[in-house]
Amino acid sequence: MNWKTEWKWLAGFAAAFFAFYFLPVGAPRFDGAVTEALELTKWYTREHVLLCLVPALLIAGGISAFVSQASVMRYFGAQANKILSYGVASVSGTILTVCSCTVLPLFAGIYKRGAGLGPAIAFLYSGPAINVLAIVLTARILGFEMGLARAIGAVVFSVVIGLAMHFIFIKEEAAKAQSQADLPVPEAIRPLWQTVLYFAAMCAVLVFANWGKAGETSGFFYAVYSVKWPLTSLSALAFAFFVVRWFGADRIKIIAASSATAVLALVFHDMPVIAFSAGFIGLSWAINGEEGELGDWFSASWELSKQIFPLLLGGVFVSGFLLGRPGHEGVIPSAWVAWAVGGNSFAANFFSSIVAAFMYFATLTEVPILQGFIGSGMGKGPALALLLAGPALSLPSMLVLKSVMGAKKTAVYVALVVIMATFSGMFYGAFF
Numbered sequence: 001m002n003w004k005t006e007w008k009w010l011a012g013f014a015a016a017f018f019a020f021y022f023l024p025v026g027a028p029r030f031d032g033a034v035t036e037a038l039e040l041t042k043w044y045t046r047e048h049v050l051l052c053l054v055p056a057l058l059i060a061g062g063i064s065a066f067v068s069q070a071s072v073m074r075y076f077g078a079q080a081n082k083i084l085s086y087g088v089a090s091v092s093g094t095i096l097t098v099c100s101c102t103v104l105p106l107f108a109g110i111y112k113r114g115a116g117l118g119p120a121i122a123f124l125y126s127g128p129a130i131n132v133l134a135i136v137l138t139a140r141i142l143g144f145e146m147g148l149a150r151a152i153g154a155v156v157f158s159v160v161i162g163l164a165m166h167f168i169f170i171k172e173e174a175a176k177a178q179s180q181a182d183l184p185v186p187e188a189i190r191p192l193w194q195t196v197l198y199f200a201a202m203c204a205v206l207v208f209a210n211w212g213k214a215g216e217t218s219g220f221f222y223a224v225y226s227v228k229w230p231l232t233s234l235s236a237l238a239f240a241f242f243v244v245r246w247f248g249a250d251r252i253k254i255i256a257a258s259s260a261t262a263v264l265a266l267v268f269h270d271m272p273v274i275a276f277s278a279g280f281i282g283l284s285w286a287i288n289g290e291e292g293e294l295g296d297w298f299s300a301s302w303e304l305s306k307q308i309f310p311l312l313l314g315g316v317f318v319s320g321f322l323l324g325r326p327g328h329e330g331v332i333p334s335a336w337v338a339w340a341v342g343g344n345s346f347a348a349n350f351f352s353s354i355v356a357a358f359m360y361f362a363t364l365t366e367v368p369i370l371q372g373f374i375g376s377g378m379g380k381g382p383a384l385a386l387l388l389a390g391p392a393l394s395l396p397s398m399l400v401l402k403s404v405m406g407a408k409k410t411a412v413y414v415a416l417v418v419i420m421a422t423f424s425g426m427f428y429g430a431f432f
Helices: 003-021 028-066 069-076 082-090 103-112 117-129 132-142 144-168 170-181 192-209 220-226 228-247 251-267 272-287 292-323 334-340 346-358 366-375 380-389 395-405 407-431
Strands: none
Touching: 028 103, 028 192, 028 272, 028 292, 069 082, 069 117, 082 117, 082 144, 103 117, 103 292, 103 395, 117 144, 117 170, 117 407, 132 144, 132 366, 144 170, 144 380, 144 407, 192 228, 220 228, 228 251, 228 272, 251 272, 272 292, 292 346, 292 395, 334 346, 346 380, 346 395, 346 407, 366 380, 380 407, 395 407
16 A cells, blocks of 8 residues: 555544534534524525525526637737737626625636636626615715725726736737737628627516515605516516527527416515526427527536535535524624724735635625624724625635636736735725
């Protein structure tokens, strides 16, 4: 037996033995953390998998199937116009109301189709960070200055971090640009406006289905919230029409799936998630087994699901175990966090950025969490650091990013977000 190669197995067995031997089962803190991990994973599965992740995976699969590599490279590739690509990527969050996990399939879709690292990273950060509803809620609850600082910081961050990633990995980007220059430009199968409307309908389903309540009883956001499901239904009908008319889906299957969804929406009108789920199940049934683009669409979405879904659930579980849910504690006491982020020192801002980077924040939940931390003595600088690092990062998203672009690029991206959030928080805290 060659112990030079077998010692890793022995070390693994020993680590597992001692971990379970000394497992603090029965200790209130540990048992509570396990419960929080399960509760957070249960909540994420109920609230985000069907409404957020599934539509995002289908959109990402659609990018792979229906958007030519030449089109992605034209607007986001290594040789694309930098002002256009970074400008579009940096404000994408104003249309997509997504969290750090939901944006991952969309990022993977454009990155694998040839988007440059810089614009793709700018899109990755801005997707969850520049959420109009979240910024309005921040300004209303935490003050106008904090809301404005968050909005400006998010746009600046997306561009600066994207550019930094581009220049750090400039050799790889140059090689990508050279390889893309030699690729032939394929002929368009359909007019661009048809593809744009198809994706617009799918994005509208994603946005309206996840439109959150901003804590107000009047105004534009509340008006949209009050009719979110009718708007989702209209977007889904438009999408069904486009898929049949322009992409060749089976008319009978789509009509059958749409009819079943409509019946369920009427019968279970107080539980719209049932009809929403039925719609996507019906769509999967209609396109699974098809040849050509539709088959490629289903296959690409399924491959992304296998890559992303297990990592997300595992990451959410660990995040819940360590830090718990809003209003509940994990294995790390929230009092420690509140104590560590008081004042405006480098340590306070850095710690706030680190905690925010690993904690999972669903869309809009960062504001009430932050309100509680501020009430416990959190400084304004660390508060902004949390707002700039938290929504764009999480432990689940890091695990997925590692599988998409590698450990090195993921580590650099996380480091850039944490460092910039830290110094932005210090700068903001010094003036406010």
